[in-house]
Amino acid sequence: MPRDIERWFAEERSRAQARERACTEKRFFATEAEARAHATSDRAQYGERLVPYRCERCDGWHLTRAPQDPAPRGVRL
Numbered sequence: 366m367p368r369d370i371e372r373w374f375a376e377e378r379s380r381a382q383a384r385e386r387a388c389t390e391k392r393f394f395a396t397e398a399e400a401r402a403h404a405t406s407d408r409a410q411y412g413e414r415l416v417p418y419r420c421e422r423c424d425g426w427h428l429t430r431a432p433q434d435p436a437p438r439g440v441r442l
């Protein structure tokens with residue numbers, strides 16, 4: 366079996382494990398509204414930008430750290 370295929374499988378396994386860890390270790394929210402409410406209060410309290418995302422594993426919502434402020438988009442008039 367070619368080495369890159371083996372590596373791909375190994376990476377895929379570790380990605381799956383990372384997803385599972387994220388799911389079991391992160392706070393669980395039943396709804397997006399609930400997740401957003403927590404993200405808002407965390408931002409006020411800790412200054413962290415968190416964004417809710419739907420989890421395929423538990424069918425609930427978790428918060429993940431938002432990427433740094435995205436570059437401004439759109440045209441300034």
Ligand SMILES: [Zn+2]
Pocket residue numbers: 387388389420421422423424425427
């Ligand atoms: Zn989950």
